[in-house]
Amino acid sequence: MERIVIIGGHGKVALHLAGLLAERGDEAVSVIRNPAHSADVERAGGHPAVLDVEKADVPAMAEAFADADAVVWSAGAGGGDAARTYAVDRDAAQRAIDAAAEAGVRRFVMVSWIGSTPDHGIPEDDPFFAYADAKLAADDHLRASDLDWTILGPGTLTLDPPTGRITTAPQGNGEVGRADVAAVIAAALVQPATIGRFIRFGAGDTLIAEALVAEAGSSAVQA
Numbered sequence: 543m544e545r546i547v548i549i550g551g552h553g554k555v556a557l558h559l560a561g562l563l564a565e566r567g568d569e570a571v572s573v574i575r576n577p578a579h580s581a582d583v584e585r586a587g588g589h590p591a592v593l594d595v596e597k598a599d600v601p602a603m604a605e606a607f608a609d610a611d612a613v614v615w616s617a618g619a620g621g622g623d624a625a626r627t628y629a630v631d632r633d634a635a636q637r638a639i640d641a642a643a644e645a646g647v648r649r650f651v652m653v654s655w656i657g658s659t660p661d662h663g664i665p666e667d668d669p670f671f672a673y674a675d676a677k678l679a680a681d682d683h684l685r686a687s688d689l690d691w692t693i694l695g696p697g698t699l700t701l702d703p704p705t706g707r708i709t710t711a712p713q714g715n716g717e718v719g720r721a722d723v724a725a726v727i728a729a730a731l732v733q734p735a736t737i738g739r740f741i742r743f744g745a746g747d748t749l750i751a752e753a754l755v756a757e758a759g760s761s762a763v764q765a
């Protein structure tokens with residue numbers, strides 16, 4: 543049994559993930575900022591831990607990560623306000639990475655997005671720029687750490703039911719269901735070949751575990 547901390551624990555991906563981890567006998571510790579979300583987390587199979595990561599410093603986060611085997615970042619400001627986007631998607635994510643290192647938690651899985659590369663091409667005056675810039679900064683911080691990291695890059699998230707299948711060569715905006723994103727996180731956590739890799743994906747035809755192994759065997763999508 544592994545103890546997995548999920549930051550953004552009441553998020554749509556995170557709730558699916560807590561259920562998948564509980565099903566396979568892992569302990570999902572779901573970090574939420576609103577205590578009223580505890581019941582939803584418990585219903586999904588997670589154990590709620592209340593911590594506002596926008597306000598929490600590195601020691602406070604490290605304390606929350608104590609005894610964990612892995613940390614998953616699946617939080618997000620949800621777009622809109624640029625200052626809050628930077629505060630959550632960049633600054634809090636970077637503190638979480640530092641806190642994992644401080645707590646001695648080596649495994650870190652980041653939920654990023656399909657376009658998270660320096661050539662993302664989003665103009666600075668585009669409302670989406672803050673998100674792209676913040677996510678790339680968080681991803682780069684993780685890459686620069688000596689943690690056992692995996693950066694996942696799903697395309698546009700949907701509420702489609704789970705299929706258990708993806709492609710790591712997505713076309714267009716790489717739409718993919720949040721339930722399948724959760725399954726990719728769960729699979730990546732137990733697949734060491736995904737360590738040190740940025741894996742972009744969308745809905746597809748290949749079984750998730752096979753797609754991750756095949757992608758890890760290629761060097762085509764390394765950022």
Ligand SMILES: NC(=O)c1ccc[n+]([C@@H]2O[C@H](COP(=O)([O-])OP(=O)(O)OC[C@H]3O[C@@H](n4cnc5c(N)ncnc54)[C@H](OP(=O)(O)O)[C@@H]3O)[C@@H](O)[C@H]2O)c1
Nearest residue numbers: 550552553554555575594595596616617618654655698699
């Ligand atoms: N939307 C897309 O198309 C898309 C595409 C690719 C990747 N992604 C990424 O996928 C991930 C998960 O997506 P999702 O749809 O599951 O997101 P979501 O449902 O919006 O969940 C994000 C969660 O982050 C939490 N959060 C925000 N600020 C927080 C704070 N200060 N402290 C603790 N928790 C905080 C939110 O809590 P509250 O409920 O309290 O607000 C929310 O539950 C995100 O990292 C996102 O950037 C999204």
